[in-house]
Amino acid sequence: MAIRRRQSDYGGIVFKRPSTVLWPTTVEELARTLQSLHARGERVTVRNTAHSTNGQTLTDGPQINVGNIRHVTFDPVAGVVTAGVGASWDAVLKAIDFPRRCLPLFPNNPGQRIHIGGTASVGGVGFYGSRVGGFWNHVRSLKLVTMSGEIVECSPTVEPELFRFSLGGFGRIGVIAEITVGVLPSKPNVLPIILVYFDPDRHQRDFDKAMLDPRFNGVVAQEEHEGLEFNVTNAVGKPFRTIMVLCEVDAGENTDELVKQVRADYGEDLSLYLKGGPKIEGLDLAFEPRVFPKRYLVYFTPREYPLLDGLWNWLRSWMGLRWLLGRKPTVCRPWSDCVVTRAQYPQFMAGMREIIKKLDVGRYLEKSTVLHGLMNIDSTVTFVIKRQSQDPSQFFPLVLDLPNEPQHSLGVAIMPDVPRSELERGLRICRELTDLVYSCEGRRYLYGTHALTREQVEKHYGRSCLNQWQKLKDQNDPKHLLNIGVIEHVDA
Ligand SMILES: Cc1cc2nc3c(=O)[nH]c(=O)nc-3n(C[C@H](O)[C@H](O)[C@H](O)COP(=O)(O)OP(=O)(O)OC[C@H]3O[C@@H](n4cnc5c(N)ncnc54)[C@H](O)[C@@H]3O)c2cc1C
Numbered sequence: 001m002a003i004r005r006r007q008s009d010y011g012g013i014v015f016k017r018p019s020t021v022l023w024p025t026t027v028e029e030l031a032r033t034l035q036s037l038h039a040r041g042e043r044v045t046v047r048n049t050a051h052s053t054n055g056q057t058l059t060d061g062p063q064i065n066v067g068n069i070r071h072v073t074f075d076p077v078a079g080v081v082t083a084g085v086g087a088s089w090d091a092v093l094k095a096i097d098f099p100r101r102c103l104p105l106f107p108n109n110p111g112q113r114i115h116i117g118g119t120a121s122v123g124g125v126g127f128y129g130s131r132v133g134g135f136w137n138h139v140r141s142l143k144l145v146t147m148s149g150e151i152v153e154c155s156p157t158v159e160p161e162l163f164r165f166s167l168g169g170f171g172r173i174g175v176i177a178e179i180t181v182g183v184l185p186s187k188p189n190v191l192p193i194i195l196v197y198f199d200p201d202r203h204q205r206d207f208d209k210a211m212l213d214p215r216f217n218g219v220v221a222q223e224e225h226e227g228l229e230f231n232v233t234n235a236v237g238k239p240f241r242t243i244m245v246l247c248e249v250d251a252g253e254n255t256d257e258l259v260k261q262v263r264a265d266y267g268e269d270l271s272l273y274l275k276g277g278p279k280i281e282g283l284d285l286a287f288e289p290r291v292f293p294k295r296y297l298v299y300f301t302p303r304e305y306p307l308l309d310g311l312w313n314w315l316r317s318w319m320g321l322r323w324l325l326g327r328k329p330t331v332c333r334p335w336s337d338c339v340v341t342r343a344q345y346p347q348f349m350a351g352m353r354e355i356i357k358k359l360d361v362g363r364y365l366e367k368s369t370v371l372h373g374l375m376n377i378d379s380t381v382t383f384v385i386k387r388q389s390q391d392p393s394q395f396f397p398l399v400l401d402l403p404n405e406p407q408h409s410l411g412v413a414i415m416p417d418v419p420r421s422e423l424e425r426g427l428r429i430c431r432e433l434t435d436l437v438y439s440c441e442g443r444r445y446l447y448g449t450h451a452l453t454r455e456q457v458e459k460h461y462g463r464s465c466l467n468q469w470q471k472l473k474d475q476n477d478p479k480h481l482l483n484i485g486v487i488e489h490v491d492a
Contacts, residue, residue, distance in 0.1 A: 007057075012330075018061065043059075045064075051118065052448075054447070054450060069087075070084045071087070080182055089109070098186070098295070099295055101183050102186035104138045106298050107125070120168075125411055130216065130408065134396075134399055136399045138182045142155075146174040146476040147479070161472065174476055190247065193273060194285070195262075206266050211408050218244075219245050219246070223240075224377055225356050226356075274286070276297075330419065337445035339402060339412075339443050340409070341410075344442060348436060352436065361416050365379060382413075390406060443459075
């Protein structure tokens with residue numbers, strides 16, 4: 001089907017109009033589509049849910065939207081789920097009967113609507129990464145379709161090089177058409193304890209300790225920045241930081257002893273607990289421990305809900321008015337997720353705080369809405385990515401594990417939503433954060449907004465990795481037609 005509407009992505013910064021949009025529905029149809037574009041020598045760009053923010057899915061030429069390849073089959077005996085790359089995380093979770101079972105790692109996005117193949121193509125981090133690492137560690141095998149239309153089965157033992165360079169590879173050497181991922185039994189509830197600190201050193205010490213604590217299924221740190229509505233740091237006169245630790249619990253399990261032990265072992269100033277529910281959008285807090293259905297954690301998305309926006313959303317979704325009243329995005333999302341080693345984390349965080357303060361962007365950062373939406377806290381969030389193996393043959397060179405970090409890489413999500421009138425300021429944050437993270441020997445999560453220099457691309461991947469990647473590109477896309485320019489400088 002030909003569609004020639006102007007497109008953007010979640011960033012709302014770049015706009016392009018594809019000449020054609022092709023929607024294959026099966027792996028074989030995708031192979032035939034690529035083969036015919038290859039025969040005609042036409043460049044093509046792949047689009048999935050378009051939750052990237054740097055225009056990676058946008059083109060003026062032909063585009064393949066893989067969002068209709070969305071079959072899902074669950075094999076309970078083998079403990080794996082096989083999904084077409086257009087299947088949403090929500091569809092995959094339903095197929096495995098979540099919350100009885102779950103994937104070891106799950107991302108957080110609105111309604112789990114992002115497609116699983118998009119996550120695999122860029123990386124995949126989440127709350128449970130402190131224990132289970134990145135999503136790439138749990139992909140058992142995949143079907144890669146090359147530009148000439150060949151369907152290649154890849155796994156750690158079959159075509160291992162293609163396998164390792166497909167995950168996080170932004171579709172440069174082929175299109176991931178189907179993936180098979182491990183599934184685990186899961187408990188229905190979690191106990192999310194939020195440890196609040198006003199002392200930065202104690203916070204850092206306890207964050208280090210929590211990452212290694214076997215009681216926790218997940219560990220995430222959060223830090224408040226100066227925002228418009230309310231600033232705890234100013235009110236208390238000391239920095240406000242948290243560590244959220246997540247423990248899975250069974251229905252009816254008594255959590256009193258666990259809470260007592262955690263509070264005895266950690267030096268927080270205040271303990272809070274998450275509460276949520278179908279009617280509570282976002283995050284809410286309780287002073288008493290309470291069982292929190294894992295479903296709320298998996299489907300939770302931080303968002304701000306001012307009354308007028310809520311009314312507007314309701315009106316737009318009512319009786320199909322969404323389409324009629326659909327507006328051009330007025331918000332731009334120059335998002336930067338930056339990954340650094342444990343050793344470089346304090347230096348990166350200090351530099352990041354300076355940039356946020358200097359450019360006065362605290363008020364635009366991701367909001368955590370608490371106390372029934374009465375308060376929005378502007379924050380950055382640190383995800384932990386535990387290295388799963390020290391064996392170099394099991395290292396995924398294009399994802400978010402850092403080669404120089406043997407234990408825990410730390411990913412900091414800095415997600416400002418700026419009005420279009422402030423776009424230049426937003427892009428400046430991205431540039432300054434980019435310079436900072438590469439000066440700290442880290443790397444950016446490249447789904448976000450960036451304009452890397454050639455030197456930064458070299459630092460990101462390393463020369464030998466780039467050479468190996470290029471060799472695979474030459475072999476599998478000899479005419480250089482697929483996703484050209486999606487990562488800057490590598491195709492030049
Ligand atoms: C609100 C929000 C929440 C998020 N939360 C998380 C999170 O918790 N954890 C996390 O890790 N990330 C998160 N992300 C980042 C997200 O994973 C990326 O934006 C990812 O790109 C989303 O997949 P997609 O389907 O939207 O990919 P797209 O944006 O459509 O594509 C991204 C890139 O991958 C390529 N591509 C897409 N599909 C394929 C394929 N099948 N084969 C080959 N190449 C392909 C595209 O050409 C493009 O270059 C979040 C993003 C947003 C906006």
